[in-house]
Amino acid sequence: MRITRRSVLRGATGLGATFAFGRAWAATEMDLGERRITTLNDGYLQLPESFLIGDLPQGEARAILDAAGVAAGGYEPPCNVTLLRSGAEVVLFDAGAGPGFMQSTGRLPEALAALDLSPEDVTHVVFTHGHPDHLWGAIDDFDEPLFVNARHLIGRVERDYWTDPETPVTIGAERQSFAAGAARRIELLQGMLETFENEDEVLPGIVARASFGHTPGHMSFEIGSGQALVVGDAIGNAHLAFARPEWPMAADQDPEQAARTRLVLLQELAERGMPLIGFHLPDGGMGRVEKNGEGYTFVSEM
Structure with a gap:
């Protein structure tokens, strides 16, 4: 397994350093022999510090963040969409945020273009979950599916949750827009969206693993x-979630269950030495997990 970072200098818009002839896109890649994984930057979130720390012990949490170089006052995690290419298959894990969430997100079509790919080239879109930065990008500005030639796959439990009429009532005021947005986009996908269960082989050599809680x-x-584990938001950051995985995180809808899931995943990843790809982790989200005292450390392989 080999991981590299490369810059693709194409396109008139996008993220990265600006040059006279366009923008520079950095793509982090993992070579798995017959498969190649590339993480594409959909932009970044702009969040208040309270969304990261919540009710955690302020002093200890702030010390961990300071050591990780996270400035006080706000938090801007990257959004890493995973692209897998294998033969004729062009698979996206998650679809980014699209045009309707934050101005700092929705860059996935530009990132694909930097690799000479278009939304029409995508054969499969596999969702980790239905939050805006993962699902909303499946629909374009005109309320039409963006990836018109792709099969779209989502876990049945997740699909049922976002289409349940009780969800907007129970999800909490701060996430009611998430519920409305997910339900509308699932409806717009209509017959294009398929469901799967835990431990199903969603594509040859790709197995779904329940990581409930977020x-x-x-x-x-x-x-x-x-060869690798795409963890989505089950491990949501490279500092607090690793150093104190047992802490309930404000970003998770069920913080206690999410903490149990995170502990299991981190232990397994460390013991197996399996690379992980995290949606909001640094360096394109690719790296490994190492045990560090009572917690863990994210080790980028860049």
Whole structure:
């Protein structure tokens, strides 16, 4: 397995350093032999510090963040969409935020273009969960599916949660827009959206693994029997979630269940030495997990 970072100098718009002839896109890649994984930057979130720390012990949490170089006052995690290419298959894990969430997100079509790919080239879109930065990008500005030639796959538990009429009532005021947005986009996808269950092989060599807690039906995906694990938001950051995985995180819808899931995943990843790809982790989200005292450390392989 080989991980590299490369810059693609194409396109008139996008993220990265500006040059006279366009923008520079950095793509982090993992070579798995017959498969190649590339993480594409959909932009970044702009969040208040309270969304990260919540009710955690302020002093200890702030010390961990300071050591990780996270400035006080706000938090801007990257959004890493995972692209897998294998033969004729062009698979996206999650679809980014699209045009309707934050001005700092929705860059996925530009990132694809930097690799000479278009939304029409995508054959599969596999969702980890239904939050805006993962699902909303499946629909374009005109309320039409963006990836018109792709099969769209989501866990049944997750699909059922976002289409349940009780969800907007129970999800809490701060996330009611998430519920409305997810339900509308699932409806717009109509017959294009398929469901799967825990431990299903969603594509050859790609197995769904329940990682509930961040959302009620959040899924991770193991590629090639231990070659890599796409964890989505089950491990949501590279500092607090690693140093104190047992802490309940404000970003998770069920913080206690999410903490149990995170502990299991981190222990397994460390013991197996399996690479992980996290949606909001640094360096394109690719790295490994190492045990560090009572917690863990994210080790980028860049």
